[in-house]
Amino acid sequence: MDELYGRRCDGPPGTADDPSVRPPGGRRRGARVRWLSTAVVTVCVLAGSGFAAADQPERRPLGIAGWALLLAVCALLLPRRRWPVAVLAGTSAVTLVYFAAGYPHGPVFIPVAVAAFTAVVAGHRRAAWWIVGGFWVCHVLLAHWLYRHLPPAGDRDASWGQELVIAAWVSAVLAGSELVRVKREIWVRQRRERAAAARRRADEERLRIARELHDVLAHSISVINVQAGVGLALLDSDPEQARTALTTIKAASKEALGEVRQVLDSLRTPGDAPRAPAPGLDRLPELADQAASAGLTVTVRTDGTPFPLSPGTDLAAFRVVQEALTNVVRHSGSRTARVRIAYGTGSLGLRVDDDGPATRTEAGGSGNGLAGMRERAAALGGTIEAGPAPGGGFRVVADLPVQPRETM
Incomplete structure (x- = not known):
């Protein structure tokens, strides 16, 4: 929930970027929370991907390039306050490259979820929905049509049940983000009304x-x-x-x-x-x-x-x-x-x-x-x-x- 603090001063009114609603000292506190949350996400992604690779011998083994992609998708989360839409697009693209390279499925979706949450709460709802929808469509293409031309050799298409699970997961992330955004707007409006009173x-x-x-x-x-x-x-x-x-x-x-x-x-x-x-x-x-x-x-x-x-x-x-x-x-x-x-x-x-x-x-x-x-x-x-x-x-x-x- 560090999305609620540490915004820049040049954000649109009614968001945490608005200095009139940012708590005192929130920028420094938000930076610390952002680094800590990114570190936690990185540990979860790396450790979870390591365990997932052991259970998926048919996928391409994680090498230097695979670990580098995992580190890159997590590192992209650091500037998510300043450029939420760009970070969401970047994490989605790196995640698709990771899957196209044939590496094991795992918690690599977590950075995309965090970036989508940040973008929606920051007020970029339409861009977030379009990027996440495009991400899911590209994943379907990779898993059901383009897998024949991508590593590893002899790979099979994914089940449609798995795609439905991913779609439900994406919808839940976006719905939760919308709920937090609405609650935040109500909080901002009430705080402004109290200040005006x-x-x-x-x-x-x-x-x-x-x-x-x-x-x-x-x-x-x-x-x-x-x-x-x-x-x-x-x-x-x-x-x-x-x-x-x-x-x-x-x-x-x-x-x-x-x-x-x-x-x-x-x-x-x-x-x-x-x-x-x-x-x-x-x-x-x-x-x-x-x-x-x-x-x-x-x-x-x-x-x-x-x-x-x-x-x-x-x-x-x-x-x-x-x-x-x-x-x-x-x-x-x-x-x-x-x-x-x-x-x-x-x-x-x-x-x-x-x-x-x-x-x-x-x-x-x-x-x-x-x-x-x-x-x-x-x-x-x-x-x-x-x-x-x-x-x-x-x-x-x-x-x-x-x-x-x-x-x-």
Whole structure:
């Protein structure tokens, strides 16, 4: 079974030649196994042919030429990884020459079987079937028609029962090779699917972390930016108000550092429970206070009967409101914002409105806020709509589905 390892790097995709499916170190291991298996086959062929010659005195005795042919057909197996079709053709031709020379029948068929197995498993099915079929036809011609013109003198034709046995043996070798090839293709496909799934999970985790960091840093740094401007403006004229701005900066930066540390801890110890619970809608009062420290007055209205949300939905709802308020601080001239939360049957509705107008102030924004909100909603099967409100200003509307277990 060394055919499963040690392939070259330039083979077709889906075979062991494909470097994406070859085990680490498989090439060196495959070379060792190939040499060892060839040595075992050579010993079996030479020893078996010697015993077979003793039981077939009517055949031509094995001489230097006969032993040389046996060694040659075994040595041809060494490059079977690189040139499987050529090796199969070569072993078949040397074996036919061996029989045409009148040497005893024996295990000389083994190298042909090994070469056929290698060619089929490597994906050269059609060539292998044609070569093996041609080999059997040539053997029939030698054994039943051309034997009169070949050594040894006085040789008789072989029995058709023997030909049927050889045909059955050849069919079994090819059928077994096909079975191994199919199983190998399934193994390769499953391995690629597992690798693709692992890459997809890694990409999703990177995207999740990027969204978390963006939401945490964007909001906190926007507050810090606004308060730093207030502090600088009032440093000389109103030191007490400047002190309040610096206090707000300290609190916002401390909270941001705590949330960033929580995200990074999840990278260092994957699978561990977080040290602090993820934020949810229960922290909206804190969010409103932070917005107020940046000069934005936030009113929160709740419609319907609140019910427990899953951690994922609760976090997504909090981040949507947080990003919407951050955008008001950054890009709107309005100093008021209205947040409406609607608990419905099977859904959670969010709406954030401001009165505008839009400003050109960027405050260090990256432009990924709306994209991140849409990704969060899409991950839960929900939707996000953002655009100008009918009466002026800007509106963000989110509809997040609620799983049945969340409404119990």
